[in-house]
Amino acid sequence: MKIRKTDDRPMVIHTKKKPKLHLHTGKKPVVRKKAGNTSVTVKRKKPHSGIRERLTESGKSVKVRNQRLKTMAAAGIRTEAGQVEGGEEIKESLDLAATVAAPAVGVTFGAGKLYRRKKAENKEKERKAGIKKQQGQKDTGRVETSDRSGKDAGNKKRGQNGKKRKGSKDSSGKKRRKGSVNGAVKGHMIDTFLEAFRTERQEQKDLITSTKSAAKAAALLLAKQAAVVLAPVLLIVFFVIAIAGIIVVAILAVIYNSPLAIFFPLPDTGYDNPRTVLSEYYRDFNSGITALEEQGYTVTYQNSEDGVPVSNFNDTLMVYMVKYGTGQAAYVMDDEGKKHLKEVFDEMNYYDSASSKTEIPAGKSLGEVVTTGYCNCSLCCGKWAGGHTASGTVPRADHTLAVDAHSPKVPMGTKIVMNGKTYKVEDTGNFARYGTDFDIYFDNHAAAQAWGKRKVEAFLAEGDENTVEVTVSGTLVHNLTYKDYLALNKLTEEQKDWLESMMDDDMQENFAAGIGGQAVADLAMTKIGCRYSQDKRYQEGYYDCSSLVQRLYKEAGITLPATAAAQGKYCYDNAMIINKKQLKPGDLIFYSYEENGEFRNISHVAIYVGDGKMVHAANPSRGVVLDPLRTNSVVFYARPY
Structure with missing residues (x-):
């Protein structure tokens, strides 16, 4: 703001000089003695009487003049403000400042006035108390004087009997009278000092009390003003919080009445959790498949990955929610909810007990490989006829495959898909010199001779680079994925969008729990270097493959069976099978290296620890080691919690 002066007129303020005070010192007090030594009077002349009254009047005059000076100064400022540009704003600022300061000034003035009134009342009480005290001292003096007069008369009468005795009595009487006068003066001085001390203490207490009262009044006034200012703000904040709460409740209501509810903690409905009910359905289904395997049926899965059956647990659950x-x-798993879930489960999980192509x-x-056939007779196997394969398993038709022992086409344990079947390399021979890549096992010599020598295209079973049609003999398990279900066209377009979104890898990553497994993986890393022993498997520092898994999961609060095959069956029966791409730290990998007659011929188990590595008790020479994840001879992957 630019200020331009219109007229420079100096302001002259006349003040009165302070009055000079001339003080005169008082004269010494005059002590008069009455005849007969009957009383003593001490007179003190008040020095400069009337000075206090003149000072009070002078103070009033100064206060009046100071107030006039303030009024004149304010008027001068307002006059000057009116002569410059922006003067109206200055006036308004002065008025606003005076209005804001008025409550505090009023409180301060009231507190001072209250203090002065209290002080005047206390002084009046002290004056009256002093008068009463002096009156009491005069009465006491008269009594003492009368007593002393009687004693002096008796002394005079007794003094007439002897001159020497009279002189002695007069001397002692003078000493007593002198001591009485000094004691009265000292007592009066002490009383005066104590009274002044009490008065000063009382004034201090009154000052503190009045100050507290003024502070409380000012604080109360400030609180009221703050409440007036902050009340609208608090109401707005409360309103915003209430609106936010309503929005959150509405969002939760929408979520829990949509397919997304399965990704959130489910409320207690008094019924079983959908996952628990679905696990029971899988347990019954897998028990039926196990019974077929025990009866000698060959079980093949419609969907497998690297020769391992694909778990469709989450697929089934998400289709139901959609x-x-x-x-x-x-x-809510009431009777109707269980019925609908069972319908979806039966659509996505079933098996056929007949040969079929898939x-x-x-x-x-x-590429094209050269194959021949052999059986377990002496003509084909010589001295090894009727025995086990080179890997220690019992050979089976449409399953066992042999490679040359000196120049193998693929390593032992590799799964090969050819001629519409899936084989596993379990045996060796000496036939590379005849140009044979694979020797296929048959149940009898006639079937082996009928096969002869043929060229067929072979594929590695592990991987998904190709799709091969195979003929399945025995039991084919249809474990449909969500993509298979979409192909059935049983969902609306909106439901299809929901399902594809919910089966996204990121959503499934959040859905899978891995906290307990991470603890097991961390424990497994601490066991690297421990020794291998089946006899001492429960002693500290010694493990075999299954005791390592059992003991570590026990520390995490999960109880598992004692052997690898039993642990695999437990996971299979309780629908804990997962896919390779779902592996998390702590998950288990079950292997089959031999035909041992156990569940799925499981003979080894390892713990996945992340980053494509696993910890396992390998053998007596290596102990507990950290190895890269091995995918050959895998039966399945599982998460036992």
């Missing part, structure tokens, strides 16, 4: 979780709470994913093509 079909029955829109606009209603599908997680397409399965396969890995890299080996």
